[in-house]
Amino acid sequence: MKDLRYLLAAALQGLVLVFGMSAGAHAADAGKDLVLRGDAVCTTCHTAEMTPHVLEIGKTTMGTTADPRTPSCISCHGESLKHRDGDGLPDRTFDKKSTTPIAVRNKACLTCHQGGERIHWTRSPHQENQVACTSCHSIHTQHDKVRDRKTQTEVCFTCHKTQRAEMRRASRHPIAEGKVVCSDCHNPHGTSGPNLLRRDNVNDTCYTCHMEKRGPFLHSHEPVQEDCTICHNPHGSSNPTLLKVRLPFLCQTCHEPNRHPGTMPDPTAINSGLSNFSTNKAVIMGRGCVQCHADVHGSNTPNNDAAAFRH
Amino acid sequence: MKASRKDPFILTAAAAALLLAFGPALAQDNSAAQLTKPQSSINVGVGYVSKDNQRFGQYNGLTDKGAYGIVDFSLNKRDDATGTWFRLMGRDLGYKDPELRLEQKRQGDWGYYIDYTRIPRYEPYTINTGLQGVGSTSQTVVPITPGAGTDYQLDTKRDRWTIGLEKAYRQWNVQVRYRNEEKDGSQQWSQGRFGFYPRFLAKPIDYTMQQVDVMGDYNTDRFQVRVGYYGSMFDNKNKLLTASPPNGTNYFGEMSLPPDNQSHQFYVSGGYNFTDTIRSDFKVSYGRATQNDSWAIAPPAGVTATSLDGRVDTTLVQAGVSGRATSKFTWRADLRYENRDDKTPQVVNASLESYQPRSIERTTGKVIGHYSLPNGFRLTGDITYDQKKREVPEATVVDFRETVNEATYRVELRRAVSQTVTGALSVAHSKRDGSEWLDNRLDDPTFNIIAPIYTADRDRNTVRLVVNWMPSDPLSVNFRADQSRDDYTGRNTETNGYDVGPREGKASNYSVDASYVFSESVTGTAWLSHGDTRMSEATCQERSATLPGNPGGTCQTGGTNYAWVGDVKNLADNFGLGLRAKATSRVDVGADVTYAKVRDEYGLSALDANTAAQLTSQGPLPDITTKVTTVRLYGKYALDRKSGVRVDWIYDQYQTDDWTWSRWIYSDGTTALQDPNQKVNYVGVSYYYKFQ
Secondary structure: OHHHHHHHHHHHHHHHHHHOOOOOOOOOOOOOOOOOOOOHHHHOOOOOOOOHHHHHHHHOHHHOOOOOOOOOHHHHHOOOHHHHOOOOOOOOOOOOOOOOOHHHHHHHHHOOOOOHHHOOHHHOHHHHOOOOHHHHOOOOOOOOHHHOOOOHHHHHOOOOHHHHHHOOOOEOOOOOOOOOOHHHHEOOOOOOOHHHEOOOOHHHHHOOOOHHHOOOOOEOOHHHHHOHHHOEOOOOEOOHHHEOOOOOHHHHOOOOOOOOOOOOOOOOOOOOOHHHOOHHHHOOOOOHHHHOOOOOOOEOOOOHHHHHOOO | OOOOOOOHHHHHHHHHHHHHHHOOOOOOOOHHHHHHOOOEEEEEEEEEEOOOOOOOOOOOOOOOOEEEEEEEEEEEEEEOOOOEEEEEEEEOOOOOOOEEEEEEEEOOOEEEEEEEEEEEEEOOOEEEEOOEOOOOOEEEOOOOOOOOOEEEOOEEEEEEEEEEEEEEEOOEEEEEEEEEEEEEEEEEEEEEEOOEEEEEEEEEEEEEEEEEEEEEEEEOOOEEEEEEEEEEEEEEOOOEEEEEOOEOOOEOOEEEOOOOEEEEEEEEEEEEEOOOOOEEEEEEEEEEEEEOOEOOOOOOOOOOOOEOOEEEEEEEEEEEEEEEOOOOEEEEEEEEEEEEEEOOOOOOEOOEOOOOOOOEEEEEEEEEEEEEOHHHEEEEEEEEEEEEEEOOOOOOOOOEEOEEEEEEEEEEEEEOOOOOEEEEEEEEEEEEEEOOEEOOOOOOOOOOOOOOOOOOEEEEEEEEEEEEEOOOOOEEEEEEEEEEEEEEEOOOOOOOOOOOEEEEEEEEEEEEEEEEEEEOOEEEEEEEEEEEEEEEEEEEEOOOOOOOOOOOOOOOOEOOEEEEEEEEEEEEEEEEEEEEEEOOOOEEEEEEEEEEEEEEEEEEEEOOHHHHHHHHHHOOEEEEEEEEEEEEEEEEEEOOOOEEEEEEEEEEEEEEOOHHHHOOOOOOOOEEEOOOEEEEEEEEEEEEEEEO
16 A cells, blocks of 8 residues: 555656646736736735735636636725725725625625626525625635535534534434535525525425425325425434434324324333334334334325325 | 445546646646646545444445545646636545536636536444345335344435536526436335334335526626526336235235426526615516326226326515615515415315315515614614415315414624624514414314414514624634524313423524634634423323224323323534644644534323323333544645645544334334444545645
């Protein structure tokens, strides 16, 4: 293994030596733009040595100067005439301790980014709660954490602490692995639906991955058709399949007690054999009620027995 | 059922080949270029998992003891002359959840991408069963002595391909996205009915899910609009699971699997700036979902329909406007109407229960005002009104309400801009009620005592406090408290006077986060949170031999009739610590420790003496406590400015005393068990190389 690692290292180094291309960017002469159009007025002071992070905007889409839409420094920070004269901060700043009003900061972004995914920004709770674009996005870096599926939650959980705790529970979506991330279900920039959901309602959002639940089924379970979150907590749960409450307690919040839905759970272990079984044990063990009502999301079997979602 | 591991050495070689293909063109040794040109990287090595496990690898596939390849790369190149980006990203290529993405884009002109990802999911329990035919649509239940069967680690995997195209022209931008996802594998399942207790089955999964998004944007300074189509198609290759031996109608010979369905939606959304301070936004959409797959089994005699021919049309209209009335007062008003119109024909036949339509109209209105106060404070008040109107079905098994209304009033004081302290205090009250209750019509029509939790009258009070404190440059502290309480009002029709149904719910979460910059090269973070969620409900067990139930809405007593209260609690404590340090010019180290302890309590109490005696006899429901401890350490040693060696160590411990599985045996002898104390170590050593 060690040999392979060194072999690879040597091979990769060799590749660069052989194929390494000429340098791309040229060090700026005084008065010449370094990264963005018209940035010389800023980069005369904000040099690579003094404030390297400022220049790193060149690694981003903002630094793609061939695109005529990309901004200059003053597009976002303002003319900042006093700052240029060495007096105070730029007109608009975006750091954590900035005193620039949030709306002014965000307008700098929305001037260009008002359409598409951000059409409903004024409807977003993030806007209502005075969240700045730069609270989540890092502009001067190639790696904007919130746009990387592996690191996005680090940003979202800065505020959403309940969800941070819930995703560590036994039943969860693969959020930690970056396979399901906040922005798969939510558009933080605003939507026409509830809770910033990407689709128009809860169910349509869930169906993007769980289409088999859509039906409609001959025998349909009313809350299933209405809102998945009546029963499930998508952010994580102690209970199997992200259920809000363990069965049978969850089912009993709606169902009448006649027949057996009001069964009181009995924790006595089932040892073996049918003689040891009882409904009181079965409703709390394993998957609870849905061990018999196995098609609880709906059944398409043309049979009255299936009305109870048993097959 | 164990999947074979991919050979890490082959993947490592593959990664090197990728670099050979794309690496030329990339090396630059110019400080300005290093700062301004997109950077690429590759990371190759080997990781080792110390032990077979069920939780640590549940979603990344690191479930088996042994070696795995570490192969990650991110190639980013930009042609500055044309503004054309080329990106190639690969992640976790040596694991069972690889990701690959190829993207090329001329910024502001055209672009395309191809994306692949695999999402595995391993069931957290080892199934020991005699079931024959696992993975197929024909399964035979073979009873066994518990533990004497064959072990299965059931899993599913999703293979997801996405292709995207984009073209911009002046103010126009058109995007097309197509996704195809194949989901295969098996999931834990079962069948049974009252008195014929559950026997184990394995649900065979063979789904194809396709999605199409077409979006056209037109943007000007004043007006932005998006016109779009979204299609979603589900295809299930398995329609039916045949389970044998059947036992009349007790163990069904056929278990239906989800039918094919599809949905198509057209929409227009947009925004318009009337002035610099007044903006409106809207969305109008129309969608149709259909399901006309053939019946899973032959219908009863007399039913001529060959499928449900299900159809649900959904219309959405939303419009809002916001503005600034004075320099200190801003406002917004919003109205949203969504109509889910279930147009599925009713399959009416004497021998087959009719389809019950689920049409729902939802109307939501909200007005909100913000008033600026001195010292950066802002006062907010808002009112939200939400109404759901449901079509009344012919048959219901729960009590039903045609209309449910909820009004929410909220006041908030917020300070968002300050160099030392920001935060908010928000208080809200919601009141939910609705139209007259309609009794359930399918079971005993006189036994209607439960108000379902999602339609019951409810008073909800919530309080939220957020404080961000930045007392000095190196230290910042965040405190957040969320608290809510729900009080439910039942139907009050139980003749003993028992308050049955949902009674109350409480939820709170408190958290403190702190970060400290010890020096330019050392930073630390710490956080702590406590969550407490509770629900209380009451019901009664009616086991009358003669159906339907006991008339008159009375919880009976004596024998196996019990009237009882369930108090369910979920108590969670979490903490995390993080440290990042640049120990020397060549050495970076980092550490993260997270710990979660969740305790679920299931309190039972009696409403009568007979129930109290039974509770004494059977004993309490034990708590379930689950603890997850994860330690992640890494160290990076730079061989030079571009390359280095990275070492990762992860320790993961999952502990649980979940008795609901350890005490459970399916009626055919199948067990589903997990190791109650799973400790896994993972060590990874890799070589990284960065270039431009």
